[in-house]
Amino acid sequence: MRNLNILLILLFLCPTMISGQAFQPCGNHWVHQQLENKYPGITELIDKTYENALQTNLDQSRDVLQIPVVVHVVFNDAEQNVSDELIQSQIDVLNEDFRRLNENASDTRDIFLSRAGDAEIEFYLADIDPMGNPSNGITRTETDKTSFVDLDIAALLAALVACGVDITDPDITDEQLECIFNEIGGFDLDAMKSSETGGIEPWDTEKYMNIWVCNMAIDFFGTSTPFILGFAYPPIGAPNWPEGTLPPEIEQKDGVVIHYQAFGRNNPANGPLAGLNDQGRTGTHEVGHYLGLRHIWGDGDCTMDDGLDDTPTAATNSQPTDATIPTCMEMHTKDSCLEDAEPDMIENYMDYSLESCQNMFTQQQVDLMRAMLEGPRVGLLDGLSNVLVSEEASLSIFPNPSTSQVFIETSLAIKSIQVTNAAGHIVISENGSANGYVDVSNVRPGIYFLHVSFHNGNHKITKLLKL
Numbered sequence: 279m280r281n282l283n284i285l286l287i288l289l290f291l292c293p294t295m296i297s298g299q300a301f302q303p304c305g306n307h308w309v310h311q312q313l314e315n316k317y318p319g320i321t322e323l324i325d326k327t328y329e330n331a332l333q334t335n336l337d338q339s340r341d342v343l344q345i346p347v348v349v350h351v352v353f354n355d356a357e358q359n360v361s362d363e364l365i366q367s368q369i370d371v372l373n374e375d376f377r378r379l380n381e382n383a384s385d386t387r388d389i390f391l392s393r394a395g396d397a398e399i400e401f402y403l404a405d406i407d408p409m410g411n412p413s414n415g416i417t418r419t420e421t422d423k424t425s426f427v428d429l430d431i432a433a434l435l436a437a438l439v440a441c442g443v444d445i446t447d448p449d450i451t452d453e454q455l456e457c458i459f460n461e462i463g464g465f466d467l468d469a470m471k472s473s474e475t476g477g478i479e480p481w482d483t484e485k486y487m488n489i490w491v492c493n494m495a496i497d498f499f500g501t502s503t504p505f506i507l508g509f510a511y512p513p514i515g516a517p518n519w520p521e522g523t524l525p526p527e528i529e530q531k532d533g534v535v536i537h538y539q540a541f542g543r544n545n546p547a548n549g550p551l552a553g554l555n556d557q558g559r560t561g562t563h564e565v566g567h568y569l570g571l572r573h574i575w576g577d578g579d580c581t582m583d584d585g586l587d588d589t590p591t592a593a594t595n596s597q598p599t600d601a602t603i604p605t606c607m608e609m610h611t612k613d614s615c616l617e618d619a620e621p622d623m624i625e626n627y628m629d630y631s632l633e634s635c636q637n638m639f640t641q642q643q644v645d646l647m648r649a650m651l652e653g654p655r656v657g658l659l660d661g662l663s664n665v666l667v668s669e670e671a672s673l674s675i676f677p678n679p680s681t682s683q684v685f686i687e688t689s690l691a692i693k694s695i696q697v698t699n700a701a702g703h704i705v706i707s708e709n710g711s712a713n714g715y716v717d718v719s720n721v722r723p724g725i726y727f728l729h730v731s732f733h734n735g736n737h738k739i740t741k742l743l744k745l
């Protein structure tokens with residue numbers, strides 16, 4: 279009876295679940311807790327990576343950085359099998375938001391306008407798969423799993439009560455989360471990332487940003503209710519990362535996961551998320567985490583922040599807490615930390631405000647993400663995947679076959695040259711080469727691929743035979 283009473287009370291007290299919104303829009307907290315449980319001290323290491331990057335890496339180049347993306351659709355029914363068009367809309371949203379080309383950029387309030395930044399980061403669906411074959415950057419996997427949130431709802435609700443969570447407030451402290459994890463014995467966040475557990479393995483996580491799209495709703499008394507809208511692993515393994523502390527399974531888990539109803543812009547299946555999370559900005563938010571950003575309110579009160587100076591402090595996130603959807607103007611009145619003399623920055627993609635009210639990253643958020651891309655995530659920028667296979671090759675090489683020097687003829691300025699073998703391994707890499715030739719004297723006879731990156735951001739690949 280005790281449990282039943284608790285459930286009845288919760289049913290009336292839990293407006294976020296009753297109105298169908300996600301219980302916790304972002305599962306970033308859970309990821310950190312899962313990592314910390316397994317590798318005590320790792321979150322401190324991650325924080326240090328960010329601090330070091332901000333202190334030492336601010337004189338970066340301002341090239342536009344391009345990230346190859348693979349989207350893994352893991353579906354149990356037709357609705358979850360999101361269309362190619364919806365996938366492209368998600369890529370479009372990322373490209374708008376990370377270039378500050380979003381239509382609602384003009385909604386940024388004057389007080390924050392000078393802090394808004396163009397991250398100069400772009401995304402494209404990978405043109406080539408890890409085996410070197412042409413690809414559309416999308417995989418589709420049918421699964422038996424009806425949901426990837428493998429939680430007993432009664433046990434979860436009992437854990438929330440036992441851990442003192444205010445069920446009307448989606449904010450959970452680190453201590454409460456640890457308590458919940460212990461009460462429910464943890465749960466496997468990452469089942470969609472392995473074929474053994476109903477999902478699909480990532481493509482090389484150093485060279486592609488993997489996005490899994492799947493169902494992360496729970497059955498809440500007969501109503502399918504989004505539990506987590508998304509989560510992402512933070513950048514791990516900066517150059518200064520202590521030896522022997524890198525989680526070995528990170529290669530199999532790194533990437534972004536998005537609940538299918540929150541995926542893409544104006545998703546026709548967004549159901550209870552309509553008006554709340556329907557602009558594709560769950561993707562923007564999770565990619566922000568993937569590139570090192572934390573929640574703007576610092577997951578704590580006014581004494582906690584996200585480590586950045588140009589985001590105001592906030593005591594809470596800005597997720598609407600009743601079933602009425604507010605306007606952006608109403609959200610603008612939120613000021614949860616009076617000490618900083620600024621309203622809460624509900625415009626920021628790293629808050630939980632309405633997606634239609636989100637419109638900016640700050641300059642320091644931009645700097646941190648770019649530092650991560652030129653640090654622990656640098657593999658994304660020059661991997662095998664970062665190649666556009668072009669029919670009308672404006673690249674020619676001679677002699678081919680060759681025994682030593684191969685000359686490259688092109689009208690564009692060369693940024694770097696790589697030679698990979700048939701297995702995709704790099705055998706020659708010349709960054710910043712502008713010589714227009716590459717010497718293959720020291721590689722074994724066989725078939726290779728010559729990759730040329732140009733300063734304008736283009737890439738070309740061509741086959742090369744070594745005799």
Ligand SMILES: [Zn+2]
Nearest residue numbers: 304305306573
């Ligand atoms: Zn988040």
